[in-house]
Amino acid sequence: MSSTPQQSQEISIPDLRSDLAGEVIGPDDAAYDEARQVIFKGIDRRPAAVARVAGAQDVARVITLARETGLELAVRSGGHSRAGYGTSEGGIVIDLSGMRGLDIAPDLKTAWVETGMTAGEYTTAVGERGRATGLGDTGSVGIGGITLAGGIGFLVRKYGLTIDDLLAAEVVTADGEIVQASEQSEPDLFWAIRGGEGNFGVATRLQLRLHEISQIVGGMVMLPASPEVINGFIGAAEAAQDELSTIANVMLAPPMPFIPEEAHGKPVLLGMLADVGPADQAESVLAPFRALGKPYADMVRPIRYPEIYEGEGPEVRYAAGTNFFTDALEPTDAATILEQLHQSTAMMKAVQLRVLGGALARVPNDATAFAHRDRGLMVNIAAMYMDPGEKDTHDAWVAGLADSLGKDEAGGYVGFLGEEDEGTVRAAYPGPTWDRLRGLKRRYDPDNLFRLNHNIPPADG
Ligand SMILES: Cc1cc2nc3c(=O)[nH]c(=O)nc-3n(C[C@H](O)[C@H](O)[C@H](O)COP(=O)(O)OP(=O)(O)OC[C@H]3O[C@@H](n4cnc5c(N)ncnc54)[C@H](O)[C@@H]3O)c2cc1C
Incomplete structure (x- = not known):
């Protein structure tokens, strides 16, 4: 080609x-x-x-x-x-x-978006029409990168991954051809880009399904972290209806103005909650979380959906990290996380726990190149730092904690991976996914022009 x-x-x-x-x-x-x-x-x-x-x-x-x-x-x-x-x-x-063009269909059911838009810009723009598509947890992430990785965010249990709302994409392939990929046109390419990142071409426009969502009950709650609170939060998230998606960040509380001074440096669970169910039921949906203890801060309230993206994290120079899918936390995992958080010298470190399931799990594993749909939990470990000389220290801390939590058994989400060896990239595409991707890479990019990514090498021969 x-x-x-x-x-x-x-x-x-x-x-x-x-x-x-x-x-x-x-x-x-x-x-x-x-x-x-x-x-x-x-x-x-x-x-x-x-x-x-x-x-x-x-x-x-x-x-x-x-x-x-x-x-x-x-x-x-x-x-x-x-x-x-x-x-x-x-x-x-x-x-x-x-390239930030956005074209919302007159019936408000779909939108074509150019891939230079950020998740936050898109959410704000479609939010003005009372619509949303699930993206991630951070507004500044590019809609191109997150969609091709899969897209795990605040609507994941209700509507699945971003790729589950991807209806078509305009893709420029390695030979410079501009093609439309969808279930009907170039279906193999469409399968591969839903999780295969930028290995198969440059996506210039995406057609996304829109859901009718304007008001939700959501926001941040910060609880003192203990093994009981962590396990309780995960248990409540697993038991909740699909309308509720959650993210639990277990970390040491940063010295921020909304956090009481006595909590600074102490282990906390910073939970993000997004409930898109009926507003009059939100209190009962949230009750199990509120029963976990007296929070340091509770900002969960009725909001317009785009407000969940407000506020950005601090500027970061480097991040060590890894992530993996698993079925559930083992009974001792929460204590291990808390112990090891104290051992890291990174400026900021966190273990993020995302309960999956719901709509994400109702799509078969082989329907897209994202093939972790049968796993109930994603564990994402990160350490942020400023001095490149500290790289080995923070990489070792991340790897040690991942091993203690049983990472060996499972592959991870490409969206959260850094520069990795082929084994780690391969594990991100379990079962027959890897071989199918390699075959399609050979068809669409035999010379591996698109190699600056979590690379899928073209199949041999
Ligand atoms: C702070 C932070 C929060 C995050 N939160 C979430 C989250 O909640 N959920 C989640 O699922 N992910 C999350 N991610 C991961 C994120 O989705 C991936 O890192 C994603 O690849 C970033 O996309 P980008 O376009 O911003 O990055 P870029 O660095 O621009 O691109 C990332 C990769 O995708 C390729 N790429 C980007 N756009 C295109 C395109 N249009 N066509 C072809 N290839 C392309 C690039 O070549 C590169 O290999 C987060 C990442 C960060 C740093």
Whole structure:
């Protein structure tokens, strides 16, 4: 499908500028230092050019250029890849952030969105029409990256993953062709991009299903953490109806103004709750959580759905992390988490527990490239730090805690992985998924042009 790269390693910024409708930023431009950055500010790479593309034709042109020159190709939507896959040392970056078009269908059932939009911008815009699509927990994440990874967020138990609401995508493939992928058109490609991330092409537009959601009962509750509280929270989340999705962050309380001073540095469970069921039943849905103890803060209240995305975390330079799926917490896991949190020297560290099930689990495992639907819980361990010299310490802490919690048994979610070995990427695609993906990679990207990602190598032969 693709021609062999010529490895000339040279690009002309003026030529590229004249070829594209969008903007091209090179090392001599004032905007270069901002344009080469991603969310993790410690990632300091110097691409040959950042192409802020204006549409699928621009994307096709840059893909062709990368093939012709052999330069590394990075694709960036919101720039949240922990591995920094949205930027490149010496390569070309396709930066989709200039593509933020949104076209809501007149019946308000679907919307086409360009992949440079963030999850928060999309949610705010469709929220103005009383509609929503489930994305993640952070507004600044790019809609391109999160959707192709799977998308686990505040509506996961009611409506499933973001990919379960993905109806079609416009994709530019490795040979520069602009194709429409859906159940009817290029169904194999459509299967692969629902969980296979950017391995198969650059998604320029996504058609997403909209749900009628305006008011919800949701927000943050912070409880003193003990094994009983952690297990109680998870048990309540598992027992709740699908209308309730939760995220439990077990961490040491940061010194923030809304947290009482006596709690600073103490173990807390920062829970995010989103109940999209009838408002008059919310009190009984939330009662088991409120019975867990006197909270340090309880901000759960009736809100407009987009408000759940308000507020961003602190600026982060580096993050160590790992994640895995499992069926449930073992009885001693909560105590292990609390013990080991105290042993980390990272500026911020947390173990995030997300109870899954519901609509996510009602889709068969082989329906999409995301194949963890039979697992009831996702465990995500992260340690944030500022000094690159501390990398080994925090990587070791994350790995040690994951081992103590039995990570060996299960693969993880690609969306939360960093730079990984092939074994870890492979484990993220369990069962026959990996081999099917490798076969499709051979068909759609035989030369592995899209390799700056959690890479799925093309099948041999
Ligand atoms: C603070 C934070 C919170 C998060 N919360 C959640 C959450 O609640 N739920 C969840 O599911 N995930 C979550 N994630 C993970 C997140 O979804 C993934 O990291 C995702 O890949 C980020 O997408 P991005 O577009 O912002 O990142 P980018 O760095 O731009 O892209 C990430 C990867 O996707 C590829 N890519 C991006 N856009 C496209 C495209 N249009 N076409 C082809 N390839 C593309 C890139 O090449 C790269 O390999 C979170 C991440 C962070 C850092």
